[in-house]
Structures are given as C-alpha cells and as structure tokens.
Amino acid sequence: MFRRVQLVLIAGASIGISAASLVLLLLAVLGAALVVVWVGLPLLFGAAYATRGLATTERRLAAIVVGQRIASPYLDHSGGNLFRRLQSLARDPATWRDAVWLLVNGIAGLVLSIVGLLEALLGVIFWWLPPALLVRINAHISRALLSPGTKSELALRVQHLTQSRADTVDTQAAEIRRIERDLHDGAQARLVALGMTLGLAEEIVHGDPAGAQRLLAEARSANSQALSELRDLVRGIHPPVLADRGLDGAVQALVLSSPIPVQVDIDLPRRLPAPVESAAYFGVAECVTNLIKHSGASKGVVRLRHVEERLHVEVIDDGRGGVILDDAGGLRGIQRRLSAFDGTLAVLSPPGGPTVVVMDVPCEPLSTH
Amino acid sequence: MRVVLAEDLALLRDGLIRLLEAHEFDVVEAVDNGPSLLRALVNHRPDVAVVDVRLPPTFTDEGLRAAIEARVQLPGLPVLVLSQYVEQLYARELLADWRGGVGYLLKDRVSNVSQFVEAVRQVAGGGTAMDPEVVATLLSRRGNDSPVGGLTPREREVLGLMAEGRSNSAIAAKLFITEKAVSKHTNSIFARLGLPQSEDDNRRVLAVLAYLQV
Structure with a gap:
C-alpha cells in the first residue's frame, strides 16, 4: 500500500519535473536563438544551471523507483573567474547529456508521467498493464540519460587524479x-x-x-x-620496524608502548606494497596518538584486514567522541596521503563516543612473502 | 672469554673487535651476514655473541632472527644484540624463552666503554642488559595490574636498573645508597614477586623478566 501511494506521488512529481523541463527547454532554445544578441548567453547558462538542479531532483526520484543510487556526473567548476567557470561548464560532457534529457523528458517524459499517474491511480482501467509500468519506464529512461556517461566518468576520474x-x-x-x-x-x-x-x-x-x-x-x-x-x-x-616486519609487526610494536590498552586484531596474509604499508602505518599511528592524547578512552581496538584486493583498517575507542576532520588536523593529512592510492578515510564519532576511524585502500599484496 | 661478533659495517666491526680485545675478550670469529652468523654461533658455541640487528642479505632484522634461532638450537646461548634503534617488540622476542643471557642495547651505548664491557660480561654470565630506552618506555606504561604494580617506587627504580644489567654496587652508586640497602630492596622485590629462594643470579633474571612482562 505504501509503495502504491509512493508511486502515485512520484508520478505526480514527475509531471511537475517534466513541465519544468519543457519550460527550460524553451528557454534554452530561445537563448540559443538569441546568442547573437547579448541576452542569449546568460539565458543559456541560466538554463544549464537550472537544469542541473532539476536533474538532481529527478535523479533522486528515479533512484527510489529503480531502487539504485544514480551517481552525479558533474565536474567541479568552482575554480577561476566567471568566464573560466562558464567555459568549463560548456565543456562538461554532463551539460550536453542534460540537454538531451531535457528534450526527452520535456516531451516524451511529460506524456509518460501523465498517463503513468492515471495508471497508478486507476489500476482498474489499466488492469492489463503491470502496476506503475509507465512510471518505471520513465525512471529508467531518466537513469540512462542522467547517470554519468563514459565521457563524464573519465572526466571525473581525471579531475580526481589531478586533485590527488x-x-x-x-x-x-x-x-x-x-x-x-x-x-x-x-x-x-x-x-x-x-x-x-x-x-x-x-x-x-x-x-x-x-x-x-x-x-x-x-x-x-x-x-x-x-x-x-x-x-x-x-x-x-620510515620506522625501521615497518621495513623489518611490515604493517603487522609495526602496528604491534606501536601499541606496545601505549599507556592505554589497545587490542590488535590483524589478518594480513602477505606483505603489502611498501608505500601502502607506510601510509596505513602512519594512519594507524595518528589514530592511536589521538586516542592516547585526546579521546579520554579506557581502551581501543586496531583491526587490519585484507579482503577483495582492499586493505581495510579500523581504529576504535570508547572515548568521548566528537572527533571532526578539520583541515589543519593530522587525520586530514592522512586522508590526503591515502587518496594518492585511491584510498579513503572516514570518521564516525558522535558526541559521547565511541569513535571509529575507517581507512580503506585498494591494493594487491606482494607475490612473495 | 670467547666472542662471536656480527656487524656488516667494516668500520664498526673493526672498532668493536679492537674494543673487545682491549678488554681481554677473544673474538673467535667476526661475520658480516645473517647465514654465516648462525653457522658461526653453532660451530663455536661462544661464551657470548655480540650481534647487530640489521645484516645482509635482507637488511631487516636478520641478526635478531639468527640470534633467536641459535638460542633454539643452543638454549641459553648468551647474546647481546646491538641496534641503531630499540624496539620493545624485539626485546620481548629475545626474552621470550625465559632463559636470560640476553642483552639489547642501542649502538651508541658502545661509546661508554666501561658500561658496555660490563653489559657484555653481564650477558655472558646469564644476566640481562636491556637498554635504558626500553626500560623507560616500559616504566611509563605500566599500570597497577602488572605483577610489578605492588612494588614501591624505589623498588621499581632498583628493578629497572637491574634490567639494564647493573650490578648491586653499580646500582648503589647510581642511587646514592649503600650496597646493603640495595640488597635489602632486591630481597624485598624477590619476596613481593613470589620468587622462591634459589641462586641469586637466576632470581635476578626472573624478576627482570616479570618486570618486562614477557
């Protein structure tokens, strides 16, 4: 029942989005026609930005219907002056895919969502159709057009690599x-x-x-x-014990000198590439230092695993929590260091604790022990 | 006293040979890599081995591994390990067989010649000589739940110096107390740690091992 009501609401919202798409489409066409006069360009770029907002809403709605998150394809255009920003907006492949979606959604999408709303409301008349078929079709079309295309994926990757x-x-x-x-x-x-x-x-x-x-x-x-x-x-x-014994031994040696009992739980079948070991070691060392100096914890746990070609590290304490990732902090430095390997660092630390720091780095173990 | 020496840097190896021979040690073999160290230890069964942690071929903890392996084959073989840095993990591994006759010192301690020679003798005699840096880190983290938690601060100080391999007279000089007071402290330490009457040297080793919580 809830699902039915949800689909009716989504169909209703889709009509609104499609109608807005049609308006934006007309604005964009008008803007393109008026490019020779100076008002054309601001109109075009205004329409492009508004389309992004609309497409973001549509992505969320379609995600509910298809039951799968739809990634955002947009590049970061925040650097530089206005002219540069507009230039990079025009170069973003996602802008052009948005335009195609605007066209499809403004015309076919409008028809689909109006009939779809009727279908969802009056299941009796459309008894020969599977429930909410048209709403689903509309959502799948949106997903196909709005998820990052190959070009956008590459462009996003390049942007990420340049930054890291x-x-x-x-x-x-x-x-x-x-x-x-x-x-x-x-x-x-x-x-x-x-x-x-x-x-x-x-x-x-x-x-x-x-x-x-x-x-x-x-x-x-x-x-x-x-x-x-x-x-x-x-x-x-580069701590000598890390060179001698790898991540396993170095982390054990690290917690040996901790005044607060820290339990280690390590399952690493083989040595990892030296740069990854080093980054992960300093990550653990930073967390353990924070744990000793600031957390007020009575105990902690360090967990290291290598599963499915990823190194997974967790440092947990029962302290007062409230840890935030600020730009000047050591954890941010670790995050930057890990991002060079496409690794991530996340902090979960509600006020009152506990604090969990999770690091995750894709890497293949070395072939020889 | 017969010594086997392992050190890969020729400069330091020659320096150590000169230093040891000037103090009536007989260096029966000086090697520069892990595999020949193990062979030399098993062949010569020296009174004491002086070993650098980092040796060829891997330049990691080759020397430490060879020393531990030699002590598996020849239990209680006295080994003094030298290193550019000390790691508690390695101290534990060396002490793990509860046999004593183990030393673990920073290389720079060699510059205090008389203390270094005393440490070599201590290890050769079955005692322990842990670097003050190892002892200090342990001291900073010991809570009350450890076996040495029940000792008085003074007794802990005495036990720490015992772990470094100091004799009673050296401890007395360092703490500005009489030798008699030191032996009173040591007896009290043995009693509190529940170590039965036996040969004094053996109890010293056991007390130190309890202190280092192997």
Whole structure:
C-alpha cells in the first residue's frame, strides 16, 4: 500500500519535473536563438544551471523507483573567474547529456508521467498493464540519460587524479622541508658543536688534561644526543620496524608502548606494497596518538584486514567522541596521503563516543612473502 | 672469554673487535651476514655473541632472527644484540624463552666503554642488559595490574636498573645508597614477586623478566 501511494506521488512529481523541463527547454532554445544578441548567453547558462538542479531532483526520484543510487556526473567548476567557470561548464560532457534529457523528458517524459499517474491511480482501467509500468519506464529512461556517461566518468576520474596528485606533491614537499629543518636545527647543529668541543679538547689536552677530559665527556653526550635525534627523525620518515616486519609487526610494536590498552586484531596474509604499508602505518599511528592524547578512552581496538584486493583498517575507542576532520588536523593529512592510492578515510564519532576511524585502500599484496 | 661478533659495517666491526680485545675478550670469529652468523654461533658455541640487528642479505632484522634461532638450537646461548634503534617488540622476542643471557642495547651505548664491557660480561654470565630506552618506555606504561604494580617506587627504580644489567654496587652508586640497602630492596622485590629462594643470579633474571612482562 505504501509503495502504491509512493508511486502515485512520484508520478505526480514527475509531471511537475517534466513541465519544468519543457519550460527550460524553451528557454534554452530561445537563448540559443538569441546568442547573437547579448541576452542569449546568460539565458543559456541560466538554463544549464537550472537544469542541473532539476536533474538532481529527478535523479533522486528515479533512484527510489529503480531502487539504485544514480551517481552525479558533474565536474567541479568552482575554480577561476566567471568566464573560466562558464567555459568549463560548456565543456562538461554532463551539460550536453542534460540537454538531451531535457528534450526527452520535456516531451516524451511529460506524456509518460501523465498517463503513468492515471495508471497508478486507476489500476482498474489499466488492469492489463503491470502496476506503475509507465512510471518505471520513465525512471529508467531518466537513469540512462542522467547517470554519468563514459565521457563524464573519465572526466571525473581525471579531475580526481589531478586533485590527488597535487595534494601528494604538496604533502611531499612539506615533508621534505620538515626533514631539512629538523636535520639543520638538530643533528647537524649538534655535530658542529661536537667538532668544536673536540677541537678545544685537542688544544688544551697537554696544558689541562682534566679540562680536556671534561670536554671529551661533553662531546660524547653531544654525540649521543645527535644520534637520538637522528633516530627520532628516521622513525618519522620510515620506522625501521615497518621495513623489518611490515604493517603487522609495526602496528604491534606501536601499541606496545601505549599507556592505554589497545587490542590488535590483524589478518594480513602477505606483505603489502611498501608505500601502502607506510601510509596505513602512519594512519594507524595518528589514530592511536589521538586516542592516547585526546579521546579520554579506557581502551581501543586496531583491526587490519585484507579482503577483495582492499586493505581495510579500523581504529576504535570508547572515548568521548566528537572527533571532526578539520583541515589543519593530522587525520586530514592522512586522508590526503591515502587518496594518492585511491584510498579513503572516514570518521564516525558522535558526541559521547565511541569513535571509529575507517581507512580503506585498494591494493594487491606482494607475490612473495 | 670467547666472542662471536656480527656487524656488516667494516668500520664498526673493526672498532668493536679492537674494543673487545682491549678488554681481554677473544673474538673467535667476526661475520658480516645473517647465514654465516648462525653457522658461526653453532660451530663455536661462544661464551657470548655480540650481534647487530640489521645484516645482509635482507637488511631487516636478520641478526635478531639468527640470534633467536641459535638460542633454539643452543638454549641459553648468551647474546647481546646491538641496534641503531630499540624496539620493545624485539626485546620481548629475545626474552621470550625465559632463559636470560640476553642483552639489547642501542649502538651508541658502545661509546661508554666501561658500561658496555660490563653489559657484555653481564650477558655472558646469564644476566640481562636491556637498554635504558626500553626500560623507560616500559616504566611509563605500566599500570597497577602488572605483577610489578605492588612494588614501591624505589623498588621499581632498583628493578629497572637491574634490567639494564647493573650490578648491586653499580646500582648503589647510581642511587646514592649503600650496597646493603640495595640488597635489602632486591630481597624485598624477590619476596613481593613470589620468587622462591634459589641462586641469586637466576632470581635476578626472573624478576627482570616479570618486570618486562614477557
């Protein structure tokens, strides 16, 4: 019964959309005819934008009827000045598919939805038809025209890759700057001081052996501080235990030093490609750090799985929740890093907890162990 | 005392040989890769082995694996593992057979020669010599539910130094207390951890293992 009422309502809404399509179609034709005069262009672009809004509504309605989500085909046109935006709007293959839909939906769709509404309302007269057949046909036509075509899919893919590549390059450049700064202010400076101390000791060793000995002890301590800073730096670039034991061992080693008990549940049959292991490791490390420092949790769980050519990571805690992905935060950096592999990071953290961070990266395991 | 040494960097290998021989150790063989290390350990059955974690051919934890494998074949073979970095995971794996005779130190500790030599002797004698960095991380995360939760802060301090491989006299000097006070603390530690009367060295090892929660 609910389904019947729903279909009647959808048929009614479809009539409205079709009527609006017809109006927009006329506007677009008028705009095209008036392109030589200056009013034509704004009319055309106005119609194109309005069509997007209408098509988005139709996508939702048709999705209810066909029982399947219909993806949006539009590219992001937000960058640049007005002229550039209009240019990229005109180049978007989705704009032209929208125009075709406008034509089909404004004429055939209008007829289909009016008769379809009657059919849905008066099942008795149309007893020889399957229920709501015409509403369904209309929805399938819309799906065919409004889901991303091959061209749109490629264009969307290119846009995504351009963005993630730029992010990767930026992240790497920032990382290299950080390493350079750490080396310059840390180990390098200490080695300079070490050299000076040794030189001084050499000078006074005959005149003041006790003083030289003090300087040598100082040099040794500067040496071990430089080494300790280099160790920390190396851990931040690529933790040695990750190279030795892979993601499995590195995550176990990571939680060993956590003051809050974190349970690990790992099922990785084989080693994964090194860049993926590294990105996933730093993702887990960021989550575990947040868990220890900010969550107020009493326990946590790290789960790693490799199923159907995807690495799936979950970090869960029973803390106070309310974690958001802000642009300055470490999780956003991890998200950017994962997007280089088409990976995703999502945070589910209602106020009051619990917090679940899910990372998902497509990757094939290495062939040899 | 006979030593087998494994270190792939020639500079460090020569330095270690010189250092050990200057302190009356006899380096019977010095190798530079994992497979020959295992062979050398089984052939020579040295009094103590000094092993770098990262060795050819894989340049990962080859040395550690060879040392653990050698201790499976020759239980209790004393091994001192050196590394550019310390990992608690590896400390646990080395200690997992509950036999003692194990050391795990940062390479830079070698620069304190007398302490390093003391650590080698400690390990050769069946004791433990854990790097202060391992001990410190463990200290920071231990809750009250661990077996050492019932110890007083002072006793924990003493136990931490025991884990690093210090003798009672070294502990006394470090904490500015008398050696008698140290042995009072150690006896109290043994009692609280429920370690029965036995040879003192063995109890020391067991107490340290309890502390490191292997």
